Amino acid sequence: MVVNLFYFFIFPGLLFAGVTGAFLSWFDRKITARVQFRKGPPLLQPFYDFFKLLLVKETILPKHGSPLIFLLAPVFAVFGATMAGVFILLPLFNITTGFRGDLLVIFYMLTIPSLSYILGSLASGNPLASVGASREIKLILSYELTFLLVIAGVIMKSGQQFDLYSVIHAQQAGSPFIGSISGVLLFIAGLFCLQAKLGLVPFDMAEAETEITEGMFIEYSGPAYALIKLTKYIMLFILPSFITAILMNGFRLEGIGILWAVVKVIIVVLLLTLIRNTNPRLKIKQAINFFIIWMNLLAVVALVLIGFGY
């Protein structure tokens, strides 16, 4: 029991994932600034933002809305992100072996933050928030199938193993899945799913700040918004870790392997940041077409290639 609480709150869970994610968020902002020939924020900027929102600002409750759900939604979001983080990071750091079928549990847990954002924004009673929520619902409906196909491809490649630990070990015993044609296709589809899950620029129509003024998060202020920021930090760490685990050989935490683990996560975040900085925001219809037609096609082609052994 105490060990489980430790897992949840301290080591692979809330504290560790939050702090690492905050540094990755700084990295993301710094790279964005360098791409635009700016200097960028200082290293501890995400912590200043978080503690300012948490400790200094007040939370305003919207007049027309449901205060309870409005305030509980960020808590659910943090909870879902942390649970997903624990399930991903425990096998990844080789602490426990996880359990059979935990890939599917991770898949559902990773959806909880988006669902809680939708709940919270609909509970705020703001028309712009409901526009954002409706876009997020459509986005979820379009990218989840692709993400599931990517996971299905990984399961097929690892010889019908349904748990993350066996998937990682199947790669470490043989070669990383990204080293084959189907692996590269799965990586591309997975990377765009990550982009949509994180709400980064080509797929940030749900929180478009210039168009619907932050969309889903328009009514959040103070500690509630701090929790949403924390969720975003955690997601920015665990999603690249997840794709590292399922396609890029996982972490091998001994000697030079620690450096490799860090480099792999940073490369995934760097790719996400570069996609974010070189693309304009899509319309929701274009995003749905992109996932439903093209990314699904890519994932299905990868599945067929896996079937033929490539």
Next chain:
Amino acid sequence: MGFKDFCFKKSLWVFHFGGASCNNCDIEILDCLTPRHDLERFGILLVGSIRHADVLLINGSINMRDKERLLEIYKQAPKPILVVAIGACGCTGGIFAEGNTFAGPVDKIIPVDAYIPGCPPKPEALIAGIVKLAGK
């Protein structure tokens, strides 16, 4: 300066309210966020919603219609919030001070923490003002 104040001063998120402005101050404010001046190195971001804002930038002369909206926005802002009046019109009313629809400079409507005069103030002046505000 305690930990709370330190975090607050290090991460000022800015919301921009333009009154009946001639748009020169708006352009200079946006210029502060461009690569040449880059306010993000002080942790300053332009946010889209007043609920996320720590600093309310107000420029342009405030007329009778703007007054209600400005009061509403100030009421909706999560406290503590800093208010900065930018440009001659925001600080004193400038050439519109005698106008019949003019509803007073900003500090007659809501409390103001910093004034940045100029018509329009240069981006350097804006940065100097905001840095002084952060050091206050």
